[in-house]
Amino acid sequence: MKILRINMGAEGGPKAREEPMGEFEGLGGRALTSAIVAKEVPPLCHPWGADNKLVIAPGLLSGTTAAMSGRVSVGCKSPLTGGIKEANAGGQPSQMLARLGYAAIVLEGGPKGDKLYKIFINKDGVKITADQSLKMLGNYDLGEKMKKEYGEKVGLVSIGPAGEMKMSAASVAFTDMEMRPTRHAGRGGVGAVMGAKGVKVIVIDDTGMSMRPPKDAQKFNAANQKFIEGLKKHPVTGQGLPAYGTNVLTNVINEAGAYPTKNFMWGRFPACQKISGETQAETETARGGLATHGCHRGCTIQCSGIYTDKDGHYVTKQPEYETVWALGGNCEIDDLDAIAMLDRLCDDYGLDTIEMGATIGVAMEAGLAKFGDGQASINLLKEVGKGSYLGRILGNGAAVTGKVLGVERVPVVKGQALPAYDPRGIQGIGVTYATSTQGADHTAGYAVTANVLKVGGFVDPLKPEGQVELSRNLQIATAAIDSTGMCLFIAFAVLDQPETFQALIDLLNAFYGLNLTGDGVTDLGKKILKTEREFNKKAGLSAEHDRLPDFFMKEPLPPHNLTFQVKDEDLDKVFNW
């Protein structure tokens, strides 16, 4: 494997060069992005400046025949949090890049002038071309243009207008199997950094490349078979997710009384059944969409889907739970069609749906629109795409919007908006939100598993006891899984079924000729977190930033009427090991 470095500020124009892995040998995904960012990016640099880097890295098993291995990590110094960032996405490009032999693409340096670049990578090398005709194109129109130029078998990594305008809620889009820009590295403004590097799109064509061969093919195939069996056997990965997708959570989290409603005022949304995963699946099926669909080739869980309008025309991929909550329930919007349109707009402009939903909730609290008004929300989002002054405010996220509009209740940690679980009703996720190196991030240590879903054990969500340990263990495990290129949803099966966890380790060992144990996986996770914590410290983030906003400790949340109870001194123990 090699690292592809593209210096966007080179004399005479952007230049690409390939390098061996060197000191980064053995790393992939988040392990690799965080290692490169921590080593090479000055923690106090300006996130849009020449010294920041955008690292795009497939995982250790990406590009192999291992099931579920199509994830990609995007790392940099975040313009939203000011700390280190790893945003993760599915789609096709990860496997293509890995098959082309790249462990990472590093965009570095500062482009001169305001040219916009298109990068084409195939088995013959790298071509970098300035193309002003791409300026301010939405990701969908960009895709149509790239199809005409390069055919339908390529994968695209792109930014929409939001990234070009360097908005802190800007995402990096990855195309799915239908070549639509529906899978996003959403969190933390990674799209703004790609925009600051002057790169609009990376076109990847892996024609002529084959699957990466394992060191021990027999062991690898046997492990893969066991792995797939384990995923099929577990009811979450084998039945629940394929049938209803992630939005299956709406009814569960609402029932648990932790569904943040009306900008985190209440823990239940009475109309939630209208936007639940069950209703969504029913609607998709009735209209000729798809309730079961994979975001990348080799996925056996198939949690995605296709959402069409009432006439059967494609609108967007099946909106995820986080999206339906942020742009729906959090804003008291109970209309799946409005939510689908909001999701499509975010995909097109290249925006994090979680950040935008929280932002619109804050804007609604400021009176810019009525809670529950789907059309008003669509109009606000269109301002972002236009780049009007209001749009630029909203596109920079919930914290900026709250400050400008005079709203005190702003649900962010380290500047990043909270996802779809209220910490007062699910205390464990509150620990993750507060302490993760990533800002308020649910996937970083998804305590909801044990707090609500009784996966991997049970820790009472309404009490502070046991939450620090739960969050710590999940943060460690997640950092390791994020390095493998595996979809995090394997965790549901891996946490409950030791033989499936073993199959994952066997896959890594058989592919690379290693002798990793479960402890080795834990060590990798700890190392990554340590690296990230050190970067954040040097970037000016300290224990004082590992806290939830004040109102979570002061305002009891109905229906349970609890506040967040985990003490500050216990939050500071998460990284003690």
Added chain:
Amino acid sequence: MEIPDGTTIRELLSRLNIPPEAPKVIFLNGVHTQGGEILKAGDRVGAFPPVAGG
């Protein structure tokens, strides 16, 4: 719905023809339970098979 006094959560689920091993998570008024409680007027019960998301 109307049920006789003294009905437990598990008995209620059985009345609704839900197989006993089907629910993985049961809520009584939003709080996790194993299902042995006797229901009172106004109680709210939620039962879910193994599900998860993100």
